Amino acid sequence: MKGTSLFxxxxxxxxxxxxxSAWAGVRNGNGEEILLxxxxxxxxxxxxxxxxxxxxxxxxxxxxxxxxIWMPPPWTDSSQxxxxxxxxGGEGYFWNSFDKNSRYGSDQQLKQTVLALNNAGVKxxxxxxxxxxxxxxxxxxxxxxxxxxxxxxxQCDEGDAFMDGAADLNTANPAVFEAFKNEFINLRENYGxxxxxxxxxxxxxxETVDRWMNAFSNQQFCVGENWxxxxxxxxxxxxHNASWQDVLKxxxxxxxxxxxxxxxxxxxxxxxxxxWRHGLNGNPDPAWRAISVTFVDNHDTGYSPGAxxxxxxxxxxxxxxxxxxxxxxxxxxxxxxxxxxxxxxQRDRLIRQLIxxxxxxxxxxxxxxxxxxxxxxxxxxxxxxxGTLVIALKSDLQQLPQGLGTPALSWDNGDIRIWSNPxxxxxxxxxxxxxxxxxQPGERVLAAGSSLEFGAWDPQxxxxxxxxxxxxxxxxxxxxxxxxxxxxxxxxxxxxxxxWQTGANNSFISxxxxxxxxxF
Ligand code: 7SA
Ligand code: CA
Numbered sequence: 001m002k003g004t005s006l007f008x009x010x011x012x013x014x015x016x017x018x019x020x021s022a023w024a025g026v027r028n029g030n031g032e033e034i035l036l037x038x039x040x041x042x043x044x045x046x047x048x049x050x051x052x053x054x055x056x057x058x059x060x061x062x063x064x065x066x067x068x069i070w071m072p073p074p075w076t077d078s079s080q081x082x083x084x085x086x087x088x089g090g091e092g093y094f095w096n097s098f099d100k101n102s103r104y105g106s107d108q109q110l111k112q113t114v115l116a117l118n119n120a121g122v123k124x125x126x127x128x129x130x131x132x133x134x135x136x137x138x139x140x141x142x143x144x145x146x147x148x149x150x151x152x153x154x155q156c157d158e159g160d161a162f163m164d165g166a167a168d169l170n171t172a173n174p175a176v177f178e179a180f181k182n183e184f185i186n187l188r189e190n191y192g193x194x195x196x197x198x199x200x201x202x203x204x205x206x207e208t209v210d211r212w213m214n215a216f217s218n219q220q221f222c223v224g225e226n227w228x229x230x231x232x233x234x235x236x237x238x239x240h241n242a243s244w245q246d247v248l249k250x251x252x253x254x255x256x257x258x259x260x261x262x263x264x265x266x267x268x269x270x271x272x273x274x275x276w277r278h279g280l281n282g283n284p285d286p287a288w289r290a291i292s293v294t295f296v297d298n299h300d301t302g303y304s305p306g307a308x309x310x311x312x313x314x315x316x317x318x319x320x321x322x323x324x325x326x327x328x329x330x331x332x333x334x335x336x337x338x339x340x341x342x343x344x345x346q347r348d349r350l351i352r353q354l355i356x357x358x359x360x361x362x363x364x365x366x367x368x369x370x371x372x373x374x375x376x377x378x379x380x381x382x383x384x385x386x387g388t389l390v391i392a393l394k395s396d397l398q399q400l401p402q403g404l405g406t407p408a409l410s411w412d413n414g415d416i417r418i419w420s421n422p423x424x425x426x427x428x429x430x431x432x433x434x435x436x437x438x439x440q441p442g443e444r445v446l447a448a449g450s451s452l453e454f455g456a457w458d459p460q461x462x463x464x465x466x467x468x469x470x471x472x473x474x475x476x477x478x479x480x481x482x483x484x485x486x487x488x489x490x491x492x493x494x495x496x497x498x499x500w501q502t503g504a505n506n507s508f509i510s511x512x513x514x515x516x517x518x519x520f
Contacts, residue, residue: 034329034337035334035335059120077094128184148170171203196212281331322347330380357408363382367384399455404452
């Protein structure tokens, strides 16, 4: 075999491996994205065509700091439906064809709007709905009787049915897969798509999404809407007894796309402020934080201006909304802002400041976050590439360690406080011990000291130790190279009842030692 053809064969094999090899990372853009949901449930019924509204607002959207905008489904949808309590149709989720003349505006207006947004520095993510389409479309793109519809081959459907499944497509069918693959490439080539939001991903396989993204482009942003509670999985499916986090991480590992953080949404809806730490974006493992797309509400869960107030399937109670934005914009994950909160209902003054603080600290989707659970409410420290944010929500954090001056942002009578600090070094773990402690029944052993983690010398918020193998200790995560002064204390149930270790303070440099020992 001549040299050149041997080389060509070798090159062809390398190319085949490169294109079919699984995408190693997660497609979360550049890791510092801030997403705007660029529509609400009634946008397709807006008196002014929605694409014109977006084009006029494009410069503001860019100046407000958004890097991505989640556009509504671009495909024409002539459906209409009503129930005793709601009505709708035409929003793009029951589409007829890939025609881009929709209730949001014309094909031409769509192209002009994307151009205006790109000129404002905002990349466009299209909402796509491959699970189903209107089965009422007379000239359907997919012929019947050839296993392309779930109705023709139930077991061919890779996932759940939308409603009764009459409109479900079989996405694993080669003709169906190719049609969507070519349309996604068309959206990239001719409509400026630089990311995709996959609708109703419970309806098809995550691996199919990965194959579509390999063709669309691996470097772009993709997010899956996997809104399915663990108890909605069959009893014999491991996910039935898993956490929301585990279910979402599994989908992301198989699709290599980010996921809307319904684990955080569920905690915001049902948990206390302190329990907001159990979102995907608060996970100790950066690989879990990197896949999270955090949000407060969207066009399904929240209220929308206009008819029926939108859908509001799972709306966050109003008193929590500002704190929820303060949390998602100062913590890891890729934060999403819902259009009406920003541009209809005057939360923009707060949100604009939060975005500015996030950007100045260089918070990334996978940035480290530490929760100071000794305080009430929620207190956390997020370490960005260019600085650190300390956030306190409805907290009794009053006594501040040195260096933590006045908050960079205080809102809602101090329910929201955010400090912006100089860059903080990587965090290190230190084992803290208090020896010769013999607390009486009901008394606790703690370490009070100079940093937030040690309660800033406040016994009520000091670091609680536990007894293990006959020794009182606690492991605490701290920024490296911090000079920490501290003492062991025994605290009774009565607030004033505190017994301090006598003598000089204990002290250590975090990162220089693994153990810090104090003794009574
Ligand atoms: O209840 C809220 C939560 O409470 C919490 O306490 C719970 C949560 O688990 C719990 O812990 O969340 C539950 O409820 C959610 C909302 O229903 C569920 C979630 O899984 C469940 O856990 O979320 C599901 O519904 C969302 C709306 C979907 C989620 O992916 C899905 O998981 N969101 C996306 C999907 C679609 C559909 O593409 C969009 O739906 C959303 O905007 C998008 O974000 O001939 C065909 C045909 C027949 O098959 C039907 O039988 C017939 O009825 C046509 C007719 N279908 C019509 C529908 O009945 C009608 O509702 C269809 C043509 O139009 C409407 O469908 C709308 C849909 O209502 C609307 O939300 C659809 C198409 O226009 O567009 C939107
Ligand atoms: Ca399906």
